[in-house]
Amino acid sequence: MTRKFTKDHEWVLVEGDVATVGVSDFAQSQLGDVVFVELPEAGRVLEQGKEAAVVESVKAASDVYAPISGTVVEANQALVDDPAMVNSAAETDGWFFKIQIKDASELDGLMDEAAYKSFLEEAH
Amino acid sequence: MTEAASALKTTPLHALHVELGARMVPFAGYDMPVQYPLGILKEHQHTREKAGLFDVSHMGQVRLTGEDPAAALETLVPGDIKGLARGRMRYTLFLNEQGGILDDLMVTNAGDHLFLVVNAACKEQDVAHLREKLAGKAEVELLDDLALMALQGPMAAAVMARFVPEAATMKFMSYLPATFKGVPVVLTRSGYTGEDGYEISCDKADAEMIARALLAEAEVEAIGLGARDSLRLEAGLCLYGHDIDTTTTPVEGALEWTLPKRRRAEGGFPGYDIIHRQLTEGATRRRVGIQPDGRQPAREHTEIQDAAGNRIGEVTSGGFGPTAGAPVAMGYVDIANSAVDTPLTLVVRGKPLAARVAATPFVPQRYYRG
Numbered sequence: 001m002t003r004k005f006t007k008d009h010e011w012v013l014v015e016g017d018v019a020t021v022g023v024s025d026f027a028q029s030q031l032g033d034v035v036f037v038e039l040p041e042a043g044r045v046l047e048q049g050k051e052a053a054v055v056e057s058v059k060a061a062s063d064v065y066a067p068i069s070g071t072v073v074e075a076n077q078a079l080v081d082d083p084a085m086v087n088s089a090a091e092t093d094g095w096f097f098k099i100q101i102k103d104a105s106e107l108d109g110l111m112d113e114a115a116y117k118s119f120l121e122e123a124h
Numbered sequence: 125m126t127e128a129a130s131a132l133k134t135t136p137l138h139a140l141h142v143e144l145g146a147r148m149v150p151f152a153g154y155d156m157p158v159q160y161p162l163g164i165l166k167e168h169q170h171t172r173e174k175a176g177l178f179d180v181s182h183m184g185q186v187r188l189t190g191e192d193p194a195a196a197l198e199t200l201v202p203g204d205i206k207g208l209a210r211g212r213m214r215y216t217l218f219l220n221e222q223g224g225i226l227d228d229l230m231v232t233n234a235g236d237h238l239f240l241v242v243n244a245a246c247k248e249q250d251v252a253h254l255r256e257k258l259a260g261k262a263e264v265e266l267l268d269d270l271a272l273m274a275l276q277g278p279m280a281a282a283v284m285a286r287f288v289p290e291a292a293t294m295k296f297m298s299y300l301p302a303t304f305k306g307v308p309v310v311l312t313r314s315g316y317t318g319e320d321g322y323e324i325s326c327d328k329a330d331a332e333m334i335a336r337a338l339l340a341e342a343e344v345e346a347i348g349l350g351a352r353d354s355l356r357l358e359a360g361l362c363l364y365g366h367d368i369d370t371t372t373t374p375v376e377g378a379l380e381w382t383l384p385k386r387r388r389a390e391g392g393f394p395g396y397d398i399i400h401r402q403l404t405e406g407a408t409r410r411r412v413g414i415q416p417d418g419r420q421p422a423r424e425h426t427e428i429q430d431a432a433g434n435r436i437g438e439v440t441s442g443g444f445g446p447t448a449g450a451p452v453a454m455g456y457v458d459i460a461n462s463a464v465d466t467p468l469t470l471v472v473r474g475k476p477l478a479a480r481v482a483a484t485p486f487v488p489q490r491y492y493r494g
Contacts, residue, residue, distance in 0.1 A: 032159065032163055032164050032165075032350070033163050033165035033166075033446075035419065035421065035444040035451075036419050036420050036421060036451075038420070054473065056420065056444070057164070057444075058164045058168070058350065058443060058444050059158075059350050059353075059443065060423075061421070
């Protein structure tokens with residue numbers, strides 16, 4: 001079970017044919033204090049790279065993109081109730097939604113943790 | 125550093141911001157701290173609970189001298205400048221011939237001159253405007269050898285009194301030349317947060333010493349532009365270029381309180397005919413506070429609709445108010461929908477969000493009244 005990352009700073013963690021999606025710790029540090037999240041409802045079909053969720057900090061709104069295509073099976077209601085969890089637990093309890101994977105080969109194009117780390121170092 | 129960043133101007137506190145770990149962003153041509161490691165939310169709360177120090181050295185400080193600078197300035201602004209007592213200050217507006225707002229500013233009667241503080245993004249054009257319109261009547265000097273800081277919050281007075289004892293009894297909107305650890309400063313009891321506090325004008329060379337002395341006090345944290353914006357929005361204060369600009373008049377901007385009786389009667393300022401007509405007959409639109417339902421913020425340029433779904437205006441400032449504990453906004457609506465508690469619909473990312481017209485400030489102002 002490995003965590004993969006996108007260039008837009010989402011992470012995806014695969015368990016069987018379901019993947020959990022969130023934003024990276026780097027992303028939350030850039031967003032600042034999160035005050036609101038809008039998550040996709042169960043049943044919504046998402047396409048890789050397209051808008052999936054919205055996260056709003058005190059200062060600005062940002063889109064969260066689907067790291068892979070699939071159908072939403074669950075949104076994190078605890079995060080809706082306490083959006084600050086994005087800041088305190090971005091890569092654990094602050095997950096955004098779970099998705100039924102449509103095409104596992106899409107995962108191959110994502111970065112593993114080490115590759116994401118060097119991506120961050122190169123870009124910033 | 126990118127080419128764009130290298131072209132930015134810096135304030136005398138730039139190195140201190142970087143040392144404190146600030147995230148720097150371009151603002152009005154300056155490389156400015158948007159937040160420090162504390163973060164916007166905690167910086168905001170800290171200012172409301174204790175005291176925050178802001179670098180506002182990017183703003184323009186202007187000296188106006190001449191035979192009667194107050195009479196001269198009154199030809200450009202609608203405020204009562206002639207009636208401003210020595211040592212007192214007032215908020216007013218530079219207007220154009222259509223009654224539109226060119227900039228908002230603070231004017232202080234400093235005895236032998238008027239001391240103006242104007243917005244950073246407008247300062248060059250304000251000075252050009254003053255020089256052109258007041259040629260032969262007043263001398264205009266942009267004091268770019270000065271720095272400006274603000275110390276804001278309920279503990280600001282106690283902190284300032286440790287350095288400038290006489291600051292404690294200064295009245296709100298008053299001015300006091302003083303000495304801070306041996307260097308000359310000019311204090312005003314004013315600010316842009318809705319809290320008690322001071323603005324501190326000093327020589328550029330002394331700014332870092334003063335900032336470090338204030339930051340060494342237990343109650344004081346450095347606060348960035350992010351929290352400055354959420355603090356002023358909760359306090360219901362306009363941000364020039366967003367909530368007011370050349371297309372809005374003081375009447376449309378709900379700033380009638382800047383139009384005193386004598387000036388309403390006498391006129392003698394740009395746009396008087398239009399403003400006088402709007403005062404008599406009413407304007408067609410008005411700036412109002414907006415309280416969205418729920419927790420989702422509505423940002424600048426969000427469309428505002430009436431109950432029937434007609435577009436009636438746009439949000440001009442919006443975000444999350446950490447002290448209000450809710451999203452807060454302001455914007456323009458048609459006059460028919462401007463009464464407090466009128467239900468509105470905000471269109472946020474294509475979806476309707478229920479809101480209502482709200483009284484401002486969203487958080488009570490706590491100015492020192494003596």
